[in-house]
Every structure is written in structure tokens, then in C-alpha cells.
Amino acid sequence: MKDFVIPWDDADKGTPAKTGAPVTLTVDGIAVTVPEGTSVMRAAAEAGIQVPKLCATDSLEAFGSCRLCVVEIEGRRGTPASCTTPVADGMVVHTQTDKVAKLRRGVMELYISDHPLDCLTCAANGDCELQDMAGMVGLRDVRYGYEGENHVFARAGGEANARYLPKDESNPYFTYDPSKCIVCSRCVRACEEVQGTFALTIEGRGFDSRVSAGMAGDDFLTSECVSCGACVQACPTATLQEKSTVELGTPDRKVVTTCAYCGVGCSFEAQLNGDRLVRMVPWKHGKANRGHSCVKGRFAYGYAEHPDRILNPMIRESIDQPWREVSWEEAVGFAAGRLRSIQETHGRQAIGGITSSRCTNEETYLVQKMIRAVFGNNNTDTCARVCHSPTGYGLKTTFGTSAGTQDFDSVEASDVVVVIGANPTDGHPVFGSRLKKRLRQGAKLIVIDPRRIDLVRTPHVEAAHHLPLRPGTNVAVLTAMAHVIVTEGLVDEEFVASRCDTEAFEDWAAFVAEERNSPEATEALTGVPAAELRAAARLYATGGNGAIYYGLGVTEHSQGSTTVMAIANLAMATGNIGRPGVGVNPLRGQNNVQGSCDMGSFPHELPGYRHVSDDAAREVFEKIWGAKIDAEPGLRIPNMLDAAVSGEFKGIYIQGEDILQSDPDTRHVAAGLAAMDCVIVHDLFLNETANYAHVFLPGSTFLEKDGTFTNAERRINRVRRVMAPKNGYADWEVTLLLANAMGADWDYTHPSEIMEEIAATTPSFAGVTYALLEEKGSVQWPCNAARPEGSPVMHAESFANGKGRFMVTEYVATEERTGPRFPLLLTTGRILSQYNVGAQTRRTANTVWHQEDVLEIHPHDAEVRGVREGDWVKIASRKGETSLRAHLTDRVAPGVVYTTFHHPDTQANVVTTDYSDWATNCPEYKVTAVQVAPSNGPTEWQRDYAEQAGRARRILPAAE
Amino acid sequence: MSPEKLARMANQIATFFRAQPAEDRAALVAKHLNDFWEPRMRRQLLDLVQAGHADLDPLVVEAAGRMRAPA
Ligand code: SF4
Ligand code: SF4
């Protein structure tokens, strides 16, 4: 198979592309036309001429410090730096005169005289711009010798060299070797411009200047560095270098693929030696990430090789037995036999399955197809149930379709950005960086979140308004914003009249205008100062292009769907829909949440969001699948567990999800799983759910298969096989084995054939083919005859359902109330270095940043309970209790506590309740009434759990 | 599923639709139940209504009679 190389220009053009009126100049006799504002260096590159450079790279604004790129321009004196000189019409540039050649050699000579000459054994050998430039300028001799003042040698003249600094190896993934640094400041600028963390500075001046992470005394690990890798990427030398490259050598081939962690869906080059993955490098043509990455996608891929990974299928009669390794045939036959016999005894509806938001579209499509066509029922659901199902319901009701309205580039045109219940710098880091970049350019920010997330104040970014609402009062706050917009006459009347159902608008406007919905009337309930809320509403309505980004802090509530509608109402009322810079944007948790929803994972809808009761839609699939489809909706995950406990649901196939750890009310989930006769877990690791499984089918990683992921901007990105599956089969092949063992006769030989079936049955995917994806790199659905190249912005001319529909959003308090026994509100979230239940990230060096879940508690609440920093505390709700360490911080308001759910030892979901969203049953993770008290270690439940898990994970030695 | 939980879920739906401006709110509740509730759940709800379960919202009771009959 040939490596996939997109015919795009990967050359570094030195400075970023510009947009502007065309300007024509000649470079070394070649005429070239470029946009106004372009640098002479970039214009030369466009003409095919590379000007030597060191401090410039096209991901960063030019800086002009190395002077290697000097050129001569007719009619101008001196030798200007081509990276900082903008083009002008009629300019005549010479890049290769004797004068500049001499200057360049002089510059190089100085650099090299203070640089180690261990090129042959250097990790960047063959991949070093300093080497390249020395060659390019024809440096042959260094007259100064290497004995003078330098940063290279630990000792000089028999004494310790004060200028020498040892290597900093504190970061688990890359090293900083100051002796190789040429102080070009590309790293410092990357950290500022691309990542927005400002962790690096140039300390000192002149010959003394050095790159430094954090404050004096910091190393990379203790500094604010978030290990995004942007500086490593920008460094032209081996100074900042991946440890994996140091260990494995420079790669010789690359395959473009998509990160399998979060919903940003960053494109990466997997760079390899043979089938050995050397490093993941963000791909500069990736339209979601534009060459940037975060620590997870860039570095945390080692789980694929982790010894915990299970590579052989296993079965057992009952869950108190140890696992037995068997052949694929036996495992699949055992599973198929059990599922069929359950159906014979308990009925067709007694089994079901869960598709994975981590797997590809093709894999998800196959799982729901197997359930609908082979199991013969609609008991299919996906983990999006527990995160973004309210987005589906809320946006479909208001806009007519269940998807974010923009692409990520859109943020570059936003003037006011509202972030609600999301923490982009941790949860969606690359989008967080792109957002921060726009905020540094002057866009205004409104944060609506109980917690003071990093974005509220971070270097060179400060939110105009932070509304620290009490958990559970989203609807009241958003309706109060609508009250301000309507009663202060800030509605975009023209948009509403032409684009929306005006009768529904009148009803809605009358509702929100009621005095009881005013910020003043709801202040006592929400805890948000009325004046601040008014100011925020005015800013959103009048500040130019207004965009809303939201996350699970919106959806995971008993009024999750209502909150999504309230957001859609605000966008419609202010006309912030249908063009770049505006819109409603759900930030999706897992990489393929959007895709798994699109692919018909929900029990009530077929691929493309068509209800199962729709005869025409069913007929399309029945024809191709050759099977009847049930016209009634199936069970949702929480319903399946309820039905299991009451004995009506007995078998489940779970692909790539860990519902025991990720779903609320752990005891209830455990009881449901324990009541089943056949639990099939298809995963990389023996996850927590597998403790209750009878069949374990080993899964494959994203590096081992072909397919597509659809990110939060509806962008369909290719996932490309980089190496053979260690477990023998890609996940779609495993589903195929199971379906065929149950009597299907599927004969797919490649995921592209599955995509053909998706395109043939699903109107919004009608134009999608692997060939198109090769050509364009990616497309955003809808992609069909009307929009052959896909749709960056939705609802541009009209809404998917014709007219936008305003919905009345009455605030209803959750039934989960605080009281004397449980006076605090617990809310949950995630942090940058870990991902979801942590199955992958906990098996990488990312653990240096987050070894355990901690409970954030306000110092005041801690003090009255006698809790000090780092103490073990017990957190108890009406459902259960668990223990973890406390961290005192005023990021959370008094009365609110916060934790993450990345570690199974903590099992934060032991305390969460089974309250859920009224429309979709999305669990109410974000609000649990709790009490916190000092404790002396793990609770009895945690000890029992650990013991049970240990027993359930025993594997018999393989019989020979 | 426990009757309390089923009743609570049905009541939550009724609460949302009660606030909507519509002539026939029970029809909206019935449609929501048809669209999203698996037939066994609808059957169980009907049984609760017939048994006169005390905690059901009157709108749920009205809607239940108008749901598509679960198989
Ligand atoms: S890894 Fe990222 S955050 Fe850390 S110093 Fe480099 S650019 Fe800055
Ligand atoms: S560490 Fe690399 S990018 Fe940073 S100043 Fe030194 S050579 Fe340049």
C-alpha cells in the first residue's frame, strides 16, 4: 500500500499567508503576484525561491532577529530582512547577490561558533534547519574557533562554564538542551501566538540571552507549560526535541490521520520508521487545528503499546470465574449463541448494544445496523446519551437539525464569544487556543460557569463578564438574558421576521418579558448579580458577531434540552446565525460524538436523524439491508439498565465504552450489568464494565484502522491505518464477525464500502466518498448534490426546517436539592491531560500532571469542616459515598464543590444520581447535593470495589 | 423500572409542555412519549395510569390515553 501523501505544499514559506489586494513584484527575475501584506520572503517562496532563514517560520509572525534572510531591493538602501519587509507593487528583489551571500555566511559563522558540532549523533540530524542553512549559505570555515565564550561546553579552560546549562528532561515527552539553542525565539512566539500560554520567555540580553520556562527556578514541568508541543514544532534545531525521536531516530515516512481524543478532531501526521510510530506531528493543512495540537493528541498515544492491552478474545461462563483465552471463532460463536438463546427465552427485545463515540463512523454504522437488522430491534444507544443527547433534541426542535452551525475558523470572525458550561482550554484545548488568539485580538468574552475556569483570566485574556451561576440554574440565567434583549429592544427584528416562525416568536417574547424572568427577579435563585447579567446580555446582542460555544455544563442537567433551546433562542433573537463569526456551537466531548449521532446510534432514529416510525426512511434501509426494521423506538442506556434490573433485558454488546465508570449512579449500573446473562465488552483494555462481562473482544486503536471521524464542526476527517492491528482485527471487522455468526452475511472488505452504503442511504452524506476526502482532505456535512463541497456554515439562507422556531423555556428547579444533610452542590468536569474515564491517558506519561482526582472546595467551606489542603475527605450524596483528597481554591464559589472523573479508584459516579434530562434521559451529572467531611482514606465501597475488580480481572494461563 | 422513576420522568415531560403555548398540550406529551419511549415503558405507564398512580401529573394521565397503543 502506498503512503498517503496529499498533493499539498508542505514547504515552510517563512511567514503566514495574508489576504489582500494583489501585488506584483519580481524576485530574481521571476514575476510573482501575492496578496498585499505578504512578506518578500513568502513572495519569493511562492516564486519557488527559498531565501535562507532561521527565526522565521510560516506558523508565526515574522520577528526579524537572525538577519540570515537579508536581500537586496532595487532602489532601497542596505539589505533589508525579507521576512519583515512587505511586498510593494513593481518591487525588484535580488536574493542571491554577492553582498547578501557574504553577510549570510558571516551570520552563520557566528551561530556555528557557539554550537556543538555533534551533528552526526544529534537527534535532529537530517531534520535540522541550522544544518540546512549552513549548507545553503555555503559555510566552509569558522574563523573564530570554538574555544571562545560559549554555551556549549560544561567546562571551559579547566573551570566550570557559567554559561553552560544542562539539559532539562523534566517534561515526559520532550527535552530542552540549552547548548543547542540559537535564541531565535520561535519557541517563545509559538507559545504566545499559537498556544496562548506564555510559558516561555527570553531571559537576559545579547550573548547572555536564553530561553526560560516559567519563573526563575522552574523547569518545563513546574512551569505553566501545558505540553502542547507547539514550541517543539517551531524549534529549528534539536534544542526542543521529542524524546521519542531521540530514542527512535528521525522518521522516514508519514501518514495523515485524525486524533482520537476530543471533538476538535485535529489532523496529524503519524511519522514512522517502517511500522514503528516515531511521533505525531500536527498537520498544518488540518482545517480543524491549522497545525496546532494539545498534549493528548501530540504525545499521549503510548497506550496503544501498553502491556495492559488485551490482544486475545476471552470468555467465561459467569462473572465469578476467571477469564479464559480462546480463538476469535470460539469467542464470537459463544457470544452469538448466548444472544440468540436469550432472544428465544426472553424475546427479541431482550438484547441490545451500545455504539462508541470513540470508534469510526463506519464502525458505529455497522453496530447500529447489526442491532436493527440482525438483533431485530432498536435497542441501540451511544455514550452521547450521557453527554450531548440534549443538543440533538434542542437544536432539532429549534433549528431543524442537530448539529453545530459553524466551522472552527469561524471564531476568527467573532466579536463577542459566549462560553457556557464548557472549559475549552482543558476540554477542547486546540479550539481553546484558537479562541484565545481571537480574544487577544480584541474580541470580547462572556463566561457563564459556576467555576472560574482558566479562560476567565489568563495571560492577555480577561473575560468581560463572568456569570458564576449556581449549578442547575442555566435556564433561568439564559431566559433572563433573553428578557433583557426583548425588553430593552435589542431584538434583530429583521432576522426574526424573515427567518423565524413569527407566531412562536411572539409567544416566546411575551414569556421572557414577564417580570418574573428578569435578572433582578432571578438573582436570588441563580446567584448572578442582575447588573452583570444585563451588561452581558447587552454585549452579546449589540457587540457585533456573537458566537455561543457550550459544553456538558449545559446538557448534563435535568433541563439540558431546555437550556439548548434557550441558547438557540438567544442566537435567533439577535440574528447571530448563518454567517461566519456567529452561531451555536456544541463542543463535543469524545472525538466522534457527532459522527456516532449522525450514524443512527440513537434508539429512535436511523442514520441522518430520521425517526424509526418514518415509513419512507425505514424502507430505504430495509431494501439495502434485506431485513425488517422495528417501527418503535428502542431502549436508551438508562432504560436498558432499568429493564435489566427488572429482568427484561439480558444481553448487551458494548463497543468501546465503559459505562460502569462513565455513567451515573455506579451501583445501579453495576446491578443492571450483574443481572444480565451476556455482557460483551469490545475494548482495548479490561475496563471497569468488563468486570461484569462474559465475553471480551479485543479492540483496535485508531492507528490500526481505516475510517472516518466527524468532529464538532461536522467535519468528516479520514482516519488512516498506520500499522496492522495488534489484536488481529479492526473494530469494524469484529462487529462483522459477530453479525455473521448471528446469521447475517455481510461481506464488506474495506470501510470505504461501508461509507458508500452510508452515502447511498443518508441524504446529508450523499456526496461523501473516500475519493472526495482524499481530494479535499475533509468535508463538512451536509455534502450532497446541492453542496458538493460540504457546508462550513449552516442555516445561511434558511433553517433546515424552513423557519427557526422559538421555544418557551420555563425554569424548573431540579429535584436534586441541597438540605441540611447535603448542603453542598457537586459539579464535575475534566482536565487537560486526562481524557474521559482515562482508560487511554492513564496509560501514558500524562499521569505526571494528574495522578488522582481531587475535590475542589472553597476555603470557607473547607474551614468550617476542618479540612486542610491535601486532606482525605469523604464526599457523600443520597446515592453513595467516596473518598478523595481536597484542594482548597476560590475557583469554586462557596457552596459548590468540583471534581473530575478520570480515575476508577475515585468513582465519582458513585455519588451522582439517576436524575436526568426530561427529554433525553441525559443524566444530571452536573448537580448533586453532597456533604463533605474529613476522612482517613478510601471508603469501604472503594475497598470492596477494588477487591471485586481484582477478582473479576483474573485470566487463566492459556491452555496449550 | 420503579413506578416512582417512571412517573417522575413522565411528569418532567408534562412540565415542559405545560409551559408551551399550544391548544392541545396533551397531544404534545403523547407525541413525545410515542417518539422516545420504548413500548414496554409506555405499557408500564399505561398500567400506572390505569392503577390510578397518585403522583402522575394530570397532563400525563390525559396524554397516556392518547399514546399509540404499545404492542
Ligand atoms: S509545550 Fe506548549 S505550552 Fe509548553 S512551552 Fe511549549 S508551546 Fe508553551
Ligand atoms: S529553543 Fe529552539 S526555537 Fe527556542 S530559541 Fe532556541 S533554537 Fe529557537
Ligand code: SF4
Ligand atoms: S485538541 Fe482534541 S483533537 Fe486536538 S490534539 Fe488535543 S485531544 Fe486531539
Ligand code: FES
Ligand atoms: S528569518 Fe528573517 S530575520 Fe530571521
